[in-house]
Amino acid sequence: xxxxxxxxxxxxxGAALGLVAxxxxxxxxxxxxxxxxxxxxxxxxxxxxxxxSTRGLPDIVALLGAVxxxxxxxxxxxxVLYAELGRRRATHLVVLIASLxxxxxxxxxxxxxxxxxxxxxxxxxxxxxxxxxxxPVTVTHLLTVAVSLSAYAxxxxxxxxxxxxxxxxxxxxxPFLAEITRLRPQRVYVIVVAIGSAIVALPGVLxxxxxxxxPFSGINPLLTATIAMIAGGIGSITGSFVLAVGIAxxxxxxxLFIPGEWSIGITFGIFVVFxxxxxxxxxxxxx
Amino acid sequence: xxxxxxxxGLEVSFGGLRALQDCSFTIDKGRITCLVGPNGAGKTTIFxxxxxxxxxxxxxxxxxxxxxxxxxxxxxxxxxIARTFQNLRLFVDLTxxxxxxxxxxxxxxxxxxxxxxxxxHVAAAQRRRRQEAMATLEHVGLADRAHxxxxxxxxxxxKLLTVARVLAxxxxxxLLDEPASGLSAGALDAIMALLRRLQAEGKTLLxxxxxxxxxxxxxxxxxxxxxxxxxxxxxxxxxxxxxALAEIYFGGTI
Amino acid sequence: xxxxxxxxALAEIYVLLGLSTNLLVGIAGIFSVSQAAVFGVGxxxxxxxxxxGVMGFVPAVLVAAVACIVLNILVTLPSLxxxxxxxxxxxxxxxxxxxxxxxxxxxxTGGANGLPGIPPPDIFGYALETNEQLLMLTTAAVVLGCLxxxxxxxxxxGRLLRAIxxxxxxxxxxxxxxxxxxxxxAALAGAFAGSAGGLYATFLSFxxxxxxDLDASILLLTMVVVGGARTLPGSILGPFLLLALPQLLxxxxxxxxxxxxxxxxxxGVLLIAFxxxxxxxxxxxxx
Numbered sequence: 083x084x085x086x087x088x089x090x091x092x093x094x095x096g097a098a099l100g101l102v103a104x105x106x107x108x109x110x111x112x113x114x115x116x117x118x119x120x121x122x123x124x125x126x127x128x129x130x131x132x133x134x135s136t137r138g139l140p141d142i143v144a145l146l147g148a149v150x151x152x153x154x155x156x157x158x159x160x161x162v163l164y165a166e167l168g169r170r171r172a173t174h175l176v177v178l179i180a181s182l183x184x185x186x187x188x189x190x191x192x193x194x195x196x197x198x199x200x201x202x203x204x205x206x207x208x209x210x211x212x213x214x215x216x217x218p219v220t221v222t223h224l225l226t227v228a229v230s231l232s233a234y235a236x237x238x239x240x241x242x243x244x245x246x247x248x249x250x251x252x253x254x255x256x257p258f259l260a261e262i263t264r265l266r267p268q269r270v271y272v273i274v275v276a277i278g279s280a281i282v283a284l285p286g287v288l289x290x291x292x293x294x295x296x297p298f299s300g301i302n303p304l305l306t307a308t309i310a311m312i313a314g315g316i317g318s319i320t321g322s323f324v325l326a327v328g329i330a331x332x333x334x335x336x337x338l339f340i341p342g343e344w345s346i347g348i349t350f351g352i353f354v355v356f357x358x359x360x361x362x363x364x365x366x367x368x369x
Numbered sequence: 370x371x372x373x374x375x376x377x378g379l380e381v382s383f384g385g386l387r388a389l390q391d392c393s394f395t396i397d398k399g400r401i402t403c404l405v406g407p408n409g410a411g412k413t414t415i416f417x418x419x420x421x422x423x424x425x426x427x428x429x430x431x432x433x434x435x436x437x438x439x440x441x442x443x444x445x446x447x448x449x450i451a452r453t454f455q456n457l458r459l460f461v462d463l464t465x466x467x468x469x470x471x472x473x474x475x476x477x478x479x480x481x482x483x484x485x486x487x488x489x490h491v492a493a494a495q496r497r498r499r500q501e502a503m504a505t506l507e508h509v510g511l512a513d514r515a516h517x518x519x520x521x522x523x524x525x526x527x528k529l530l531t532v533a534r535v536l537a538x539x540x541x542x543x544l545l546d547e548p549a550s551g552l553s554a555g556a557l558d559a560i561m562a563l564l565r566r567l568q569a570e571g572k573t574l575l576x577x578x579x580x581x582x583x584x585x586x587x588x589x590x591x592x593x594x595x596x597x598x599x600x601x602x603x604x605x606x607x608x609x610x611x612x613a614l615a616e617i618y619f620g621g622t623i
Numbered sequence: 624x625x626x627x628x629x630x631x632a633l634a635e636i637y638v639l640l641g642l643s644t645n646l647l648v649g650i651a652g653i654f655s656v657s658q659a660a661v662f663g664v665g666x667x668x669x670x671x672x673x674x675x676g677v678m679g680f681v682p683a684v685l686v687a688a689v690a691c692i693v694l695n696i697l698v699t700l701p702s703l704x705x706x707x708x709x710x711x712x713x714x715x716x717x718x719x720x721x722x723x724x725x726x727x728x729x730x731x732t733g734g735a736n737g738l739p740g741i742p743p744p745d746i747f748g749y750a751l752e753t754n755e756q757l758l759m760l761t762t763a764a765v766v767l768g769c770l771x772x773x774x775x776x777x778x779x780x781g782r783l784l785r786a787i788x789x790x791x792x793x794x795x796x797x798x799x800x801x802x803x804x805x806x807x808x809a810a811l812a813g814a815f816a817g818s819a820g821g822l823y824a825t826f827l828s829f830x831x832x833x834x835x836d837l838d839a840s841i842l843l844l845t846m847v848v849v850g851g852a853r854t855l856p857g858s859i860l861g862p863f864l865l866l867a868l869p870q871l872l873x874x875x876x877x878x879x880x881x882x883x884x885x886x887x888x889x890x891g892v893l894l895i896a897f898x899x900x901x902x903x904x905x906x907x908x909x910x
């Protein structure tokens with residue numbers, strides 16, 4: 083039945099989007115910066131994986147290579163660009179503009195070097211079908227959900243059970259206090275952006291594995307993820323993830339009534355509702 | 370008759386930190402009241418609660434019988450209460466005159482329509498407003514520095530300017546957050562003289578102050594705050610000579 | 624010669640957009656990537672009005688300006704009440720939503736093919752058809768725009784906005800409405816952008832969604848950043864320089880397939896470079 087198919091599509095898309103939301107939420111809650119260039123890191127990961135894959139490297143190497151590339155680029159953006167802007171006492175607006183510039187640089191470099199057109203992964207098994215509850219689902223979809231749930235669990239474990247994770251949460255909630263203790267905020271920011279970049283690399287590879295690579299397709303998921311973050315409650319990992327899945331499901335189910343090109347309107351409509359009635363989101367911060 | 374300014378049962382918490390606990394006090398019209406207490410006692414928090422910069426978790430503030438609960442800072446200024454900041458918060462890249470002009474209420478040309486369609490009217494109105502602002506600067510003794518950018522003013526001059534900006538709003542109850550701190554002896558005398566002049570003109574002042582000499586010289590009443598709670602009220606002599614309070618203020622733990 | 628006239632007229636139209644962007648981003652300090660969307664709304668309104676003979680050029684531009692004023696108010700008022708970062712999301716959302724509308728609402732905007740055959744502008748029935756006449760129109764518009772900008776910046780409104788840029792809290796403590804001032808600045812920015820759209824539509828006699836997308840908004844930001852934020856000279860210099868850039872690029876042998884990406888790449892680099900090393904632009908004030 084169509085609705086079931088759409089629901090499953092929504093869950094898969096939502097799982098991928100959930101990782102984008104978690105990663106962006108971590109970065110925003112800690113650095114207080116709206117890291118627009120995160121969409122560029124997301125895009126970059128996919129293309130790096132594609133490059134490695136087309137050179138015949140094993141799939142797992144391509145994925146890890148993409149994660150590594152994302153971590154390096156993300157860490158550089160925070161550690162070099164944002165940190166330098168911070169040293170020059172740049173205003174919030176200045177950093178936003180610089181981040182947007184970085185996004186433009188990344189997306190257009192990719193477009194020029196690779197191609198502005200859609201590229202497909204040369205991975206033979208990506209479209210193989212498996213039956214789930216009587217509905218055909220691709221291997222890629224299953225992989226996306228599995229990886230996403232694992233990454234979500236891993237992230238929750240890291241931030242609630244490890245010392246480094248707790249230190250990061252301390253800095254996130256009170257950078258001034260952190261400044262005067264042993265936790266160096268700048269170092270923490272780089273670590274958080276590195277972790278966020280690693281997380282976002284996963285959907286950055288898995289989504290194009292399913293749908294194909296495009297240089298400028300990063301901003302849409304980032305925007306939706308940001309809305310999920312806000313609606314879920316800034317600083318709440320679970321909130322971002324759950325709302326991302328929820329929004330994706332709503333978006334997909336709305337296809338029963340509205341043509342696909344207007345689905346951004348649904349997402350935006352959800353945002354407007356939250357902004358007007360519950361700007362602090364659904365979940366309290368910190369969980 | 371309702372008290373001039375009344376705070377009842379104010380509770381303010383930041384996360385786990387209780388900044389104000391069941392804080393209640395009244396201020397009488399026409400008097401200079403000093404708010405004293407050790408660091409972290411909650412003095413600036415009281416200012417923020419009165420002037421709408423934060424919403425208390427519990428409690429009420431009323432001014433001349435009208436409730437101030439839930440009002441925005443702008444609405445509270447309109448009611449006649451204005452405050453200065455401990456860290457001044459002057460507009461550094463504007464002139465002293467401009468800083469005062471920002472405080473003058475209800476100017477034409479503060480929104481684009483008048484500025485675009487009635488430019489001559491706006492210009493004429495601005496000339497009158499500038500005169501008003503100059504008069505305020507003269508009142509605090511800064512008339513000769515009117516066209517200087519704030520970043521070129523001395524610290525003492527900047528402090529006087531914060532008072533000028535607050536006076537420009539026309540407020541009758543003025544909250545001053547450490548107006549005398551960091552000043553040289555000459556500037557200190559100037560500020561104290563200004564505060565007494567303002568009282569003589571009918572203003573009511575609530576002043577946060579650490580300097581006991583200043584408190585003794587200008588205060589009619591003193592409120593001693595400790596750990597977010599009003600611990601004692603009285604004349605300056607009574608409060609300052611109380612050994613238990615001195616222990617808290619100078620040597621005690623928070 | 625004709626080419627020079629075209630360049631000047633187009634640059635003047637973009638100066639109006641520069642004034643608009645400067646009001647919003649430079650002076651009110653609101654990060655916006657939706658300027659091109661508003662520009663597009665103005666363009667499509669005037670184009671359709673003229674093509675269907677509904678009204679003359681001047682009334683159409685007035686209607687477009689009012690529509691864009693309302694649009695900007697609707698967009699800024701709810702989001703700015705919450706926080707500046709909320710507006711970032713709203714701005715991206717508006718821009719992407721507008722592009723979706725421009726591309727898909729074929730009845731209203733001609734869809735992806737755009738609207739060809741827009742009639743030339745008329746001043747009280749007298750049609751302006753030659754390049755010289757069009758240049759006179761755009762010059763008159765720019766002079767008027769600069770005058771309005773100058774008047775508002777020298778009025779108490781300008782002083783209020785400058786104070787808000789420095790310290791919103793202090794402005795609130797002085798009893799002045801911060802939100803109202805920002806929304807007013809946004810409204811005025813809308814009027815400039817909408818009028819520029821009307822001029823653009825009749826000057827080029829053809830408009831399509833590509834001129835009003837996110838890349839176009841990035842170009843507008845770049846103009847203001849390079850020329851100089853918050854000042855009248857900056858709003859003029861930026862557009863003239865950035866519009867000359869594609870011409871300068873023709874001296875370098877760039878394959879046409881990546882020409883657009885190359886331009887956007889350069890805009891990104893300019894944004895980063897200026898934010899790092901010269902946030903005040905060439906003749907502006909620090910952002």
